[in-house]
Amino acid sequence: MLGRARIKYQTNHMADLTVHIGGLELKNPVTTASGCFGYGPEFTDFMDISRLGGIFVKGTTGGLREGNPYPRMAETHSGMLNSVGLQNKGVDYFIDHIYPAIKDYKTNFIVNVSGSTIDEYVEVAEKLAGLEKIPGIELNISCPNVKEGGMVFGTHCPSAVAVTEAVRKIFPKTLIVKLSPNVTSVPEFAKAIEGAGADALSLINTLLAMAIDAEKRKPVLATVTGGLSGPAIKPVALRMVWEAYHSVSIPVIGIGGIMNATDAIEFLLAGAAAIQIGTANFIDPAVSMKVINGIDDYLVRHGFSSVRELTGKLELPGGFNRFRPKTF
């Protein structure tokens, strides 16, 4: 039964799903977002993780971080807030204990890197650069849930540039920088980070937000504020991905409330070369397989031979000239 389904899938599989991000070749544009997919093996009961274009591994810092106190999560309309606070056991633990367990899966493991200081980002990136099966990193300069570092780097343009330049100097593989939505001008940051040497941009990280329990007259989260994710933020994310795409020449990876293939295609049309699925993994741990199949169906149905043709294919109203037409 399963075997037949696979043969049917392959014979119907017409479109080329391959995309390129910096030096990476992704077998399809569907990846999973950092902090929403663990290290990957958490999901092997539900799907074949090797079918993914890539996995953005949980945020990794120089040393152990226990994360924030709880409650760390609040459910909101079509979304959720989290204030995990980069809980992880540090880069050395990752290298010694996690890397050996994941390195043989046939997908791209891109480690999300975070720190409190530029030195910490550099230290983590340098250590990861030596791992053969880690082809790239994603700099997290946009975490809203840590007191130092994190979003401070992502919302102050000179700091964003400084951390990107410092890591670029010592990290020769693919360098992706994850942008914060908590800024006034996405194009300003996108251009500056491209200029600092990033190979690609990913956006958006969570939106700084809060939830209140009126009965208790208290904030729901122990940290008072947290990061909003889920379909509630998709329209904001689409706008920001579209702005970033028209501001830079490097590829943009779209993130923000993707729940299905249609959502993913919207991000591609807005200008994303690939997408990350985040919060949806919590509700349907096999959702990314459905998104891959759905993108393939869409391409066949609309007569595209490659998913790369979809990127930025949005047809704007006549006379709309906020961004000049752009071709890759």
Place this chain on the structure above:
Amino acid sequence: MKKRIEDLRLIENIRLNDEYFEIVLISGHPLPEILPGQFAEVRVDGSETTFLRRPFSFFDTETEKQQVRLLIQIVGEGTQRLSEIKPGTFLNLIYPLGRSFSLPEGKKFLLVAGGVGIAPMLLLGKWLRAQDRDPVFLFGFRSHRQFFELDRFEALGEVYVTTEDGSLGVKGLVTAHPLLADEGFSGIYTCGPEPMMKAVAHVAAEKNLFCEASLENTMACGFGACLTCARQTTEGVKMVCSDGPVLNTKQIIWQT
């Protein structure tokens, strides 16, 4: 045991009292092994205010019939919607999740629960009985309005009930019941409000008894990916969903 995502058909939705209901779900496949204390993440469809799944302990399982039962308290919109679901509807579950209760040496065990903390105790009692152990149940409710027929527990062992208002059984908190002072138990299992579990754990610690508690926390995924259900323990941060929900009370740093 491999975790699965599956649509199970709801065949019965039984209202037990003003607050509690029990749903019976049937699988189209042989059930995986489900151990006491493990839980399912249930998707609540059709509302943008119930975006995430809801975690519920398994109340009972019937392997031959491929049926599972969940005991649920109505606390918000998600549980309200589940209480109204009609037979024939399919519910999407991720299960079985979490670490189950364990079995130490000894013969007679006390199972202390408060309110809907009673949910994992039936499966635990059956499991203990199947391994020739004697479960004794001590349940506390706010009042008789939370009470429901406990004959399924009575078939497994003695059942004692307290209510805070004295409307049923012994008046007072479950933790004041003389049974807790009984010397005949080899260990205690507990599930319910945190102050109750803390008091039970204190009694167990004084007697140097084995004690496990099933914890609760807000969680998004239920299988160790989102890291939102963190709990500080004597052995560092643990995830309630995947390191728990059952922890030995020696590990637990109580929050109340």
